[in-house]
Amino acid sequence: MSKGRGTLHNNHGSFDQRLEAARRRAGLDQNGENSQPTEANPLSLAMQLGAEMVAALVVAVAIGYGLDRLLHTTPWFMIGFVPIGAAAGVLNLLRAMRTTKN
Amino acid sequence: MGNESIDALGQFKLTTGLGAFGRAFEFTNSNEMMLFGSAIVVALYVVALRRRALVPGRLQGLAEMTYEFVHQMVIDTMGPEGARFFPFVFTLFAFILVGNILGLFPYFFAFTSHIAITGALAVFVFLLSTAVGFWYHGIGFLKFFSPPGVPGWLLPLLIPIEIISYMSRPISLSVRLFANITAGHVMWEVFAGFMLLLVASMGAVGAMASIIPLGLNIALTALEFLVAVLQAYVFAILTCLYLHDAIHMH
Incomplete structure (x- = not known):
């Protein structure tokens, strides 16, 4: 979305254009599969990609730690799940970046 | 805020x-x-739509454009079946948008800067989209986790990856909103603090120099308004995409 939805008295044409631009940026008009919206702002792009990567690792560590606590197998589930979580994080990154490439 | 730190x-x-x-x-x-x-x-919609003028005034125009914008987004993302989720997505979008923008006003509290709030919203979206997936496809929704066109021996490795990727959605969804809002407010506070520090330590020269952080804060204000709207939009569109995945399974 371009700056200022505050200028709401704009005519309908410019709203359509901004909607069009926003949708393009969100990767919606390419009938995207699992596409994630990305924004032009590099800071929030960096923050978003970092969050994508870390989120998957957090889930993997939580599952590994939980299973270990439950089954008294202390390091093993964690060791198994962390690489899977890292792979899932890369998968998230790829899905998030797919729309910024084009 | 103290003068020293x-x-x-x-x-x-x-x-x-x-x-x-x-x-x-x-x-x-x-x-x-x-x-x-x-x-x-609620007041905006009650007041703006009371007259139902054929040629809308400003308030009615604002209400109708927001409605149509979200409605278009829902239909374009999810297809005609998505219309039944429109009230949910619209409520979410309006709540987050108003929360973000209200948080920008001095002395107002930005509730979207708390991970407890964004996390609760994201977990609700996650549970809803999972429930919708099972509701539409029954147990067949589990096929969502096996990517098509992959040799069978890779599946034991790929399915956990897909599941973890799926489960990380509420985390990245909530962290994105919370981090954007928090970072903006912290930056504001830090630059404003610089001004006080400059005046306290260097007197008149510091007061002159504090024009720089003041200018940065003014620029940041514009950016923060953009971020407030953009993050509400991103949250809503990701909700639509997750519901789309649940309905159409790909």
Whole structure:
């Protein structure tokens, strides 16, 4: 979305254009599969990609730690799940970046 | 805020709102802002749509354009089946948008800067989209986790990866909103603190120099308004995409 939805008295044409631009940026008009919206702002792009990567690792560590606590197998589930979580994080990154490439 | 140090995180502290009532019932300032924000949305639609003019005025135009914008987004993302989720997505979008924008005003509390709030919203979206997936496809929704066109021996490795990727959605969804809002407010506070520090340490020269952080803060204000709207939009569109995945399974 371009700056200022505050200028709401704009005519309908410019709203359509901004909607069009926003949708393009969100990767919606390419009938995207699992596409994630990305924004032009590099800071929030960096923050978003970092969050994508870390989120998957957090889930993997939580599952590994939980299973270990439950089954008294202390390091093993964690060791198994962390690489899977890292792979899932890369998968998230790829899905998030797919729309910024084009 | 003291003159010696910058207390950038004090603004996110929860206190009680609504005076004596809030102190008695632990009704926080965050709850107060949520109530206020929801009241604004409801009031906007009640007042703006009271006259139902054929040629809308400003308020009615605002209400109708927001409605149509979200409606178009829902239909374009999810297809015609998505219409039944429109009330949900619209409520979410309006709540987050008003919360983000209200949080930008001085002395107002930004409730979207708390991970407890964004996390609750994201977990609700996650549970809803999972439930919708099972509701539409029954147990067949589990096929969502096996990517098509992959040799069978890779599946034991790929299915956990897909599941973890799926389960990380609420985390990245909530962290994205919370981090954007928090970072903006912290940056504001830090630059404002620079101005006080400059004046305190260098007197008149410092007061001249503090024009620089002031200018940065003005530029940041514009950016923060953009971020407030953009993050509400991103949250809503990701909700649409997750529901799309649940309905169409790819």
